[in-house]
Amino acid sequence: MELYKSAQAPIEERVRDLLGRMTLTEKVGQLNQRMYGWNAYVKQGDRFELTEEFKAEVAWGSGMGALYGLFRSDPWSGVHYGNGIPAAESAKVANQVQRYVMEHSRLGIPVLLTEECPHGHQALDGTLLPVNLAAGATWNPELLAQAYGFAAAEIRSRGAHVGLVSALDILHDPRWGRSEECYSEDPYLAARFTEAVVRGMQGERLEQLAETDKVAVVLKHLCAQGTAQGGRNAGPAPIGERELREIHLPAAKAGKEAGAAAFMAAYNEIDGVPCHANEQLLTGILREEWGFDGVVMADGCAIDRLLALTGSHESAAALALASGVDLSLWDKAFTTLEEAVHQGRLREPDIDRAVERVLRLKFRLGLFDRPYVNENGPIAVVGRPEFREVNRQVALESAVLLKNEGGLLPIRKKNRRIAVIGPNADQLYNQLGDYTSVQREGSGTTVLAGIRMAAPAETDIVYAKGCGIRDLSEEGLAEAVEAAKSADLCVLVLGGSSARRFDGAFDSNGEAIVPEGDAGNPSEMDCGEGVDLADLSLGGLQQRLVQEVSATGTPVVAVLIQGRPHAITEVAQHCGAVLCAWYPGPEGGAAVGQLLFGQANPSGKLPVSIPRSAAQLPVYYNQKDPGRPRVYVDMPSAPLYPFGYGLSYTAFEYGEIRLSQRKISVAELAKGGQITAAVRLKNTGECTGAETVQLYISARESGITRRLAELKGFRKLELAPGEEREVTFHLGMEELAFWNRAMKFTAEPCAVRIGIGGSSQDLSHAELRITESV
Numbered sequence: 169m170e171l172y173k174s175a176q177a178p179i180e181e182r183v184r185d186l187l188g189r190m191t192l193t194e195k196v197g198q199l200n201q202r203m204y205g206w207n208a209y210v211k212q213g214d215r216f217e218l219t220e221e222f223k224a225e226v227a228w229g230s231g232m233g234a235l236y237g238l239f240r241s242d243p244w245s246g247v248h249y250g251n252g253i254p255a256a257e258s259a260k261v262a263n264q265v266q267r268y269v270m271e272h273s274r275l276g277i278p279v280l281l282t283e284e285c286p287h288g289h290q291a292l293d294g295t296l297l298p299v300n301l302a303a304g305a306t307w308n309p310e311l312l313a314q315a316y317g318f319a320a321a322e323i324r325s326r327g328a329h330v331g332l333v334s335a336l337d338i339l340h341d342p343r344w345g346r347s348e349e350c351y352s353e354d355p356y357l358a359a360r361f362t363e364a365v366v367r368g369m370q371g372e373r374l375e376q377l378a379e380t381d382k383v384a385v386v387l388k389h390l391c392a393q394g395t396a397q398g399g400r401n402a403g404p405a406p407i408g409e410r411e412l413r414e415i416h417l418p419a420a421k422a423g424k425e426a427g428a429a430a431f432m433a434a435y436n437e438i439d440g441v442p443c444h445a446n447e448q449l450l451t452g453i454l455r456e457e458w459g460f461d462g463v464v465m466a467d468g469c470a471i472d473r474l475l476a477l478t479g480s481h482e483s484a485a486a487l488a489l490a491s492g493v494d495l496s497l498w499d500k501a502f503t504t505l506e507e508a509v510h511q512g513r514l515r516e517p518d519i520d521r522a523v524e525r526v527l528r529l530k531f532r533l534g535l536f537d538r539p540y541v542n543e544n545g546p547i548a549v550v551g552r553p554e555f556r557e558v559n560r561q562v563a564l565e566s567a568v569l570l571k572n573e574g575g576l577l578p579i580r581k582k583n584r585r586i587a588v589i590g591p592n593a594d595q596l597y598n599q600l601g602d603y604t605s606v607q608r609e610g611s612g613t614t615v616l617a618g619i620r621m622a623a624p625a626e627t628d629i630v631y632a633k634g635c636g637i638r639d640l641s642e643e644g645l646a647e648a649v650e651a652a653k654s655a656d657l658c659v660l661v662l663g664g665s666s667a668r669r670f671d672g673a674f675d676s677n678g679e680a681i682v683p684e685g686d687a688g689n690p691s692e693m694d695c696g697e698g699v700d701l702a703d704l705s706l707g708g709l710q711q712r713l714v715q716e717v718s719a720t721g722t723p724v725v726a727v728l729i730q731g732r733p734h735a736i737t738e739v740a741q742h743c744g745a746v747l748c749a750w751y752p753g754p755e756g757g758a759a760v761g762q763l764l765f766g767q768a769n770p771s772g773k774l775p776v777s778i779p780r781s782a783a784q785l786p787v788y789y790n791q792k793d794p795g796r797p798r799v800y801v802d803m804p805s806a807p808l809y810p811f812g813y814g815l816s817y818t819a820f821e822y823g824e825i826r827l828s829q830r831k832i833s834v835a836e837l838a839k840g841g842q843i844t845a846a847v848r849l850k851n852t853g854e855c856t857g858a859e860t861v862q863l864y865i866s867a868r869e870s871g872i873t874r875r876l877a878e879l880k881g882f883r884k885l886e887l888a889p890g891e892e893r894e895v896t897f898h899l900g901m902e903e904l905a906f907w908n909r910a911m912k913f914t915a916e917p918c919a920v921r922i923g924i925g926g927s928s929q930d931l932s933h934a935e936l937r938i939t940e941s942v
Contacts, residue, residue: 197229205238231273239291255293262327302750304775316368343399348731378534388432402435450492468677563759578766587655602696612754618761666696818853870918
């Protein structure tokens with residue numbers, strides 16, 4: 169028996185043995201992932217058959233490296249319940265695909281089945297989570313790790329092996345349509361969630377990848393997509409190395425340390441160098457500095473975009489592979505790798521290096537030893553009740569109470585008639601986010617349905633849409649105003665939508681194309697990939713709806729369903745209470761209902777700052793300290809609501825900060841020394857609630873310009889009325905070091921102000937001095 173087929177042999181020996189048996193054509197086949205998975209099959213009645221296109225692709229590559237999106241469902245792929253693969257049939261089709269690839273290739277190398285997992289599995293019957301921006305608002309990485317553990321079990325039970333997860337983008341410009349895919353504007357918070365995703369999907373060790381409920385994670389995007397100029401998708405990132413390392417790389421490094429199996433390069437460029445051609449990033453930092461030995465995957469069609477630099481597909485492929493890209497996605501360029509070798513643009517050992525990485529991942533996943541899955545597995549795993557419970561908990565903890573004037577919330581029993589109004593009140597897809605699979609009829613709960621579920625039986629709930637997201641029709645305004653006039657309370661459900669339409673237009677990589685003006689057939693989509701905004705105000709007639717409903721005199725509660733932090737000054741001015749629920753997923757309506765009626769207590773905190781206007785941007789909290797106030801004349805410079813902010817139905821009281829010592833030396837920190845910062849937290853209200861205690865530092869006298877504040881720790885804990893607990897943070901080299909003038913990550917003598925509190929703008933402080941010597 170060949171060594172690579174021996175399950176007892178070490179993985180590295182199996183990789184070397186297999187690589188030594190491969191032809192150049194077979195090697196190039198392993199580096200290509202050019203086929204859309206939904207084109208690999210066709211549904212014939214109750215059966216699924218493999219297409220001639222798929223068989224031709226296997227023949228071309230003498231096998232297949234990876235197949236993307238076999239189970240993907242959405243308007244771009246055109247896959248729905250009439251022509252797609254539901255959960256019950258998915259393992260059977262995956263085995264069909266795997267069996268064909270292995271039986272029709274000389275060496276029997278299994279194919280990687282890669283699946284989109286932006287917020288849960290983007291497949292028919294795949295469980296969807298709240299979007300990342302909502303997950304970030306929970307400040308509860310442990311909860312998200314649990315949720316992604318369930319997602320991994322679903323994906324693996326269906327026969328797929330790899331999940332592509334957005335985790336690395338830091339939200340610096342909320343005009344960007346992909347804002348919803350970011351966990352935060354803060355690198356520390358994003359890093360904690362990135363770790364959670366990796367732990368949840370892969371387990372604590374790479375060896376766990378071979379287990380039947382784990383999948384390999386591809387973390388995307390590397391790097392700095394969230395700071396594109398003008399908020400335009402895939403635009404240049406106008407940053408230097410310091411900004412890259414301080415803000416945009418910490419999440420990636422945390423993901424690598426957690427064991428991430430792969431990374432995906434970004435569409436953008438940094439200082440004139442496209443990420444897919446950035447050898448310093450993909451090889452110098454990722455591999456040589458961090459020691460990463462996994463796969464770097466290209467983003468969709470991105471290598472072909474390098475033709476602007478190279479002039480030919482062969483040169484583009486050679487440039488990307490030499491820079492550190494291993495596996496393609498839908499592009500033509502990597503199909504020319506063999507010709508690039510023959511032309512002398514690339515050496516075969518460069519090909520071997522990338523093939524080794526792809527093969528190593530397949531061995532780590534156990535595919536050579538167990539290529540097939542139990543065809544009844546998905547029935548027992550997909551859609552388990554406990555996943556739904558965790559999903560709803562994420563939605564509950566992600567909602568941020570921004571305003572609650574006069575204790576308008578929770579809704580009291582005296583409100584016998586409630587008007588539920590707004591474009592997002594009864595639109596399930598509007599609360600699911602971009603890259604969402606087609607949902608079964610009757611699945612999920614809208615906000616209107618959630619309110620009806622949570623309201624006392626005697627409450628009369630009336631509904632009026634009022635207006636659309638972007639639509640300028642006035643047709644529903646009068647009905648909405650009348651509904652508000654006749655009610656004791658109005659719940660106004662506003663925001664945005666990333667919901668795609670089957671008659672929509674899409675680019676070659678799947679991003680939505682929403683033409684300016686939308687003449688004749690306006691789209692309600694105002695967020696998602698390819699849908700960038702110049703103005704962050706609510707779209708269409710929503711602000712007018714707020715004004716006219718408010719003018720009735722009926723108390724108004726606003727619920728925001730949104731994928732980016734809109735500028736909501738008008739909403740905050742006219743509404744007595746404001747609850748930001750982001751895109752809360754299919755369980756979001758039920759969660760909002762529970763929160764509005766006090767069956768659960770809001771505990772979310774803002775993972776991003778909410779601006780007053782797009783004209784203020786940037787408003788992220790951790791900007792560089794200018795040394796003196798720099799203000800606008802025509803509006804306040806501060807955001808409408810700051811990073812870390814969020815109210816509760818109860819109240820919390822913070823004690824004074826107690827430091828274990830007031831000084832610590834650089835030498836002590838280098839040897840692992842730490843200081844502790846402790847504070848007592850008390851629930852002084854009348855109901856149980858959860859508070860996220862946040863620790864920030866700001867430093868002076870350190871030789872470079874530092875940031876106004878930097879998050880360095882947080883703890884989320886639940887307290888009963890009157891309960892008091894002590895929270896302790898540890899600060900060592902990792903928290904107190906910085907990238908100095910020589911671009912070395914180290915501690916240096918400086919003055920550090922430590923702040924602890926309930927938001928970035930509500931802190932008590934203590935002073936610490938880092939000294940040269942003891």
